[in-house]
Amino acid sequence: xxxxxxxxxxxxxxxxxxxxxxxxxxxxxxxxxxxxxxxxxxxxxxxxxxxxxxxxxxxxxxxxxxxxxxxxxxxxxxxxxxxxxxxxxxxxxxxxxxxxxxxxxxxxxxxxxxxxxxxxxxxxxxxxxxxxxxxxxxxxxxxxxxx
Amino acid sequence: xxxxxxxxxxxxxxxxxxxxxxxxxxxxxxxxxxxxxxxxxxxxxxxxxxxxxxxxxxxxxxxxxxxxxxxxxxxxxxxxxxxx
Numbered sequence: 001x002x003x004x005x006x007x008x009x010x011x012x013x014x015x016x017x018x019x020x021x022x023x024x025x026x027x028x029x030x031x032x033x034x035x036x037x038x039x040x041x042x043x044x045x046x047x048x049x050x051x052x053x054x055x056x057x058x059x060x061x062x063x064x065x066x067x068x069x070x071x072x073x074x075x076x077x078x079x080x081x082x083x084x085x086x087x088x089x090x091x092x093x094x095x096x097x098x099x100x101x102x103x104x105x106x107x108x109x110x111x112x113x114x115x116x117x118x119x120x121x122x123x124x125x126x127x128x129x130x131x132x133x134x135x136x137x138x139x140x141x142x143x144x145x146x147x
Numbered sequence: 148x149x150x151x152x153x154x155x156x157x158x159x160x161x162x163x164x165x166x167x168x169x170x171x172x173x174x175x176x177x178x179x180x181x182x183x184x185x186x187x188x189x190x191x192x193x194x195x196x197x198x199x200x201x202x203x204x205x206x207x208x209x210x211x212x213x214x215x216x217x218x219x220x221x222x223x224x225x226x227x228x229x230x231x
């Protein structure tokens with residue numbers, strides 16, 4: 001399954017699609033990129049006159065690349081015509097560096113387990129200088145749903 | 148392992164995931180994990196994984212589908228233990 005095929009199966013669209021490209025995907029993990037647009041809708045309010053990417057959005061980028069894209073890959077045998085139903089069930093993320101408008105972030109995710117439709121991953125995010133931006137654990141429930 | 152021992156171990160496993168404390172205080176064989184204890188589906192998976200570790204057994208999809216109540220869980224665990 002190619003990067004494009006996985007991204008096409010994502011249940012998101014603008015302004016809440018946070019995956020540009022997947023650079024590596026296999027049974028045990030995934031890596032991918034997203035570049036924050038300078039005019040993302042949340043910069044207007046976070047913060048007043050001082051745009052910084054909200055932690056919840058960084059978490060969402062990590063979840064979309066690290067958990068949902070990997071989940072679609074793991075379901076590749078059964079997902080053919082179906083859409084992917086997803087729900088984040090928990091996350092614990094620590095943040096180390098701010099991400100500003102226009103920055104490109106790189107997400108690396110390792111599968112902890114995938115059992116009974118629950119996918120749990122250890123996910124890290126790096127900036128363009130390869131400095132750690134955030135890391136933690138994200139879990140989600142995933143299931144192909146007929147359209 | 149007696150049924151009481153098994154029930155006691157199961158109670159210890161489910162405790163961290165329970166959202167309804169009254170349900171836990173009134174735990175019986177009829178207790179339903181989702182309806183009575185308000186455990187969510189993601190944590191139900193954690194319960195199953197913890198059961199596997201505690202009893203050194205492997206639960207398959209059929210077992211998982213059955214394990215919605217205390218009674219059904221004990222039956223599945225006993226079956227798996229007997230098959231070892």
